[in-house]
Amino acid sequence: MSEESLNVLKRAFREYYFQRDAIEIPTRIEEREFGYLPFGGFMTRHLKLKNKGELTALLVRESPRGVYASCSYYEDPSLPMTEKGWKSGDLAFDIDCDDLEMECKKDHDRWTCKGCLLVGRGIRPARCPSCANTKILTLNWSCKLCLDASKDEIIKLKEILLKDFGMTRGKISTFFSGNKGYHLTVENSEFDALDQRGRGELANYISGKGLDIAKLGLSKNADYNNMVSRLPVLGEPGWRGKIASFFDDYEFEGERDDGDIKSKIANYYGKLSPKKFGAIIDLAIRSRGAKIDSVVTIDIHRIFRLAGSLHEKTGLSKKRCDDLNSFDPTTDPVEIKDEPIKVRVSMSPPFTLRERTYGPYKSEEVILPLHAGVYLMGNNLAQAVNS
Amino acid sequence: MKLVELGTEDLARYPFLDETGEYIRGLDLSVEEITRAEYHEVLERAKSRVIDALKKGTIACEFYNREIEILSFPVALVLIKATKIEHIISRYALAEAKRVETFLLKEKRPIIPIMFERVLNIEPIKARDGFDRLHLEYKIPLVDFLKRAVQFHTTSWRLVNRVIEEGFVLVTTTELVRLLREEIYEMIRSRLKSSSVIKLDQRLRDTVDEIIRAAPPIPAKFGIFSGEYPPCVTKALELLETGQNVPHYGRFLMTAFLLHAGKSVDNIIDLYPGVPDFKERVTRYQVEHIAGLRGGRTAYSVPSCNTILSNNFCFRNHNCGTIKNPLQFRRRTKKNS
Structure with a gap:
């Protein structure tokens, strides 16, 4: 990146960062580890801040590219990781549209x-189709479809946290x-004391990882009536109910559904190959679970964007959006001013x-509002032009 | 408030209860007195409790004299503690916990939820109607369930396969007993670890020696290796060494890693005899499978740090730095040395 940019x-x-209240001051500030990434330097971690004043001073002094705080609370956050003394931690979840395998990625x-600078x-x-080089730079972009899909996932996640x-x-x-x-994030709850393994169980539940259809009652060896009696019905809690609700909504091609959910599940389990039935269960998991980045939830030593x-x-800012329905991710987090800037x-x-x-x-070369110019320069797609 | 009045029969079956302690204190006996001729049977029963536990992994549930049975438990604890061997302590605690499990599963009275509350300090709540077809009779708070279920390795204990409703996990009565067994195992183990070693006379010291001779061989110390293993592999080895259960993923990771580090199948199997559920034939098959000698004949590679983390077996420390695979740990520590 050029000096000017x-x-x-x-x-x-x-x-x-000079504005008052630009950032939310985390609770229990002195027990958290802080870190920041300066412009033109490496990440500084293991910082202990005593109060709001110290945090504000850090932001004004450094104006960092990124600033982070741990979800975990430590005896002494300034010590090396093994000596910090982990006490407890907020639960943290991350949803990123890059993980959602969106069709629109092919377009944007x-x-x-x-090696050969071929762009695709x-x-x-x-491998590069032209020179077979494996060193390839990627630009993962996001469009409205991607951001809407992320929003759908966070809504599902919230439902699971509340209901289940x-x-x-x-x-x-x-x-x-x-x-x-x-x-x-979930703060100040009975889940704070969970270790990595407990958090892993929550993450797997949310994403449906490890769901065993035998535990739904399905079995090739069981007597049909006996098996049907153990299958899930509509309105049941947990994944059993989610699977039942998926089957209720799912229309199998050329089939009429007139039986109850249990019979519907049992019939398709009997009729379809294990591979095809497994693919339907995978669809159910994608549709009813939330696609989170499990590592973020499990890793208790991670620092999270402030x-x-x-x-x-x-x-763009990491913006609170407790009312997800009215939140617009292309407008609400735009904080940087709109004075014009020329960029290449x-x-x-x-x-x-x-x-x-845009x-x-x-x-x-184009003249853009500063926030749009920053958006491109941050993504390394543009350079500021001296005017 | 005592919801169920416990008799001496119950104290003999469930010797870890506070009432058993009170009963024994009431007898006002010292360890020295146990070696007197009139307590010969108590000492013999304590010895058989311990030796059965170490050799067979179980303790006989039948007893003909309640008092002898009750007294033999604290004597057995004294003997086990005197061995000062971690692996023996774990194996004994597990056999005692299994004995309690056998009794509880035979109980007809509603003693299981009461015992559960007494031992775990968690009240199991009767499940609402509608779950009986799945035999889910009780529910317990999700966090309490999770803290314990992570110890179990079968798919039925995974949260994703449980019925969960508004912060509660539904469980069967048998599962309450399984959770109780684990808690009792931990309780006996921690009691043994924190208690002090009592000075014993020659006769009891001979009994302790006999017990040590009867114990199955202690698994090979991981210390014989070069000590340059990543913390996840070290953790699996530590669990093996202390005779504790190693989660399935931990076993897989450790085996794949050691095979890549040049250990033979036999070297690895030699590590296992201390684990409570050791079966050489099964272990050999599993290790050979990972080595690519069985099944699909593909040797498994060592999983990445991220995969290990998402399977809940990451014990990363500062020595790991930014490695992405446990195999890089050796190279890293070699470079730094």
């Missing part, structure tokens, strides 16, 4: 071979991540900010 980004971020994602559209190939895990609405905080998805801080790739864009798929769509661009 770096200065523009730094200035834009600093101006934002790009890759560039580092869609999912990155394992019995969590209290007031303890759940939901945020737009500042880039391509959503973060959700609420209200700016994302280094987009300049190497390439960019179209993107929308504050209800205005691009596509290819090797051209």
Whole structure:
């Protein structure tokens, strides 16, 4: 990144952090580990901050590209990881549209071979089709479809937390991540003391990983009536009820459904090959579970982007959005001003900010509002031009 | 409040209860007195409790004299503690817990939820109607369930395969007993670990020696290896060494890693005899399968750190740095040394 671009980004971020209450001050601040990523440097971690004043001072002094705080509470967060003394931790969940295998990625994602500089559209190939190089740069973009799909996942996640895990609405905080998805944290709950393995169980439940159809009552060896009596029905709690509700909605081609759910499940289990039936269960899991990044939930030593801080790739803020229905991720987290800036864009798929769509661009100079310029420079797709 | 009045029969069956302690204190006996001729049968029963536990992994449930049965438990604890061998302590605690499980499964009275509440300090709530067809009679808080279920390795204990409703997990009575068994195992083990070794006379010391001779061989110490293993593999080895259950994924990871580190199938099987459910034939098959000598004939590679993390067997520490696979740990520590 050019010196000029770096200065523009730094200035834009600093101006934002100079505002009062730009960020949310985390609770139990002195028990958390903080970290930040400066412009033009490496990550600094294991910081202990005593109060709001110290955190604000850090942000104003450094105006970092990224600032993070642990979900975990430690005896002394400034010590090396093994000596910190883990006490407990908020539950954290991350949803990223890159994990949702969206069809639109074929249209808006790009890759560039580092060897021959060939540029391609869609999912990155394992090898460059021209020079067979395996070193390939990728640009994972997000469009409205991607962001809507992320929102659907976070809504499903919230439902599971409330209905299945019995969590209290007031303890759940939901945020737009500042880039391509959503973060959700649960603070001050009985789940705080869970270790990595307990958190892993929650993560697997949410994403349906390890669901065993034998535990739904399905068995090739059982007597038909006996098997049907153990199958799930509509309105049952947990995954049994989710599977029943999926089968209730699912229309099998050329088949009429007039029986009850239990018979429907049993009939297709008997009729279809294990592979085909397994594929339907996979669909049910995708449809009724939430696609979270399990590692984020399980890893208790991770530091998480601070609420209200700016994302280094987009300049958008990690914005609280407890009312997901009314939240617009292309408008609400735009914090950087709209004064004009001239940039040279190497390439960019179209993107929308504050209800205005920009691009596509290819090797051209354009004058954009600062927040749109920062969005492209953060993604390394543009450079500031001296005017 | 005592919901069920316990008799000496119950104290003999469930010797870990506070009432048993009170009963024994009431007798005002010292360890030295146990070696007197009139307590010969108590000492013999304590010895058989311990030796059966170590050799067979179970303790006979039949008894003809309640008092002898009750007294033999604390004497057995004294003998086990005197061995000072972690692996023996674990194996004995597991056999005692299994004995309690056998009794509980035969109980006709509603003693199971009461015992559950006494031991785990969690009240199982009667499940609402509608779950009886699945034999789910009780529900317990989700967090309490999770803290314990992570110890079990079968798919039926995985949260994703459970019926969960508004923060509660539904369980069968048999599962309450299984959770109780695990809690009792941990309780006896921690009691033994925290208690101090009592000075014994020659006769009891001879009994302790006899017990040590009867114990199955202690698994090979992982210390014989070069000590450059990543914390996940070290954890699996530590669990094996102390005779504790190693989760399925931990066994897989450790085996794949050691095979890649150049250990032979036999080297690896030699690590196992201390685990409570050791069967050489099964273990050999599993290890050979991972080595690619059986089944699909494909040698398994060592899973990545992220896969290990999502399977809940990551014990990462600062020595791991930014490695992405446990195999990189050796290279990393070699580079740094």
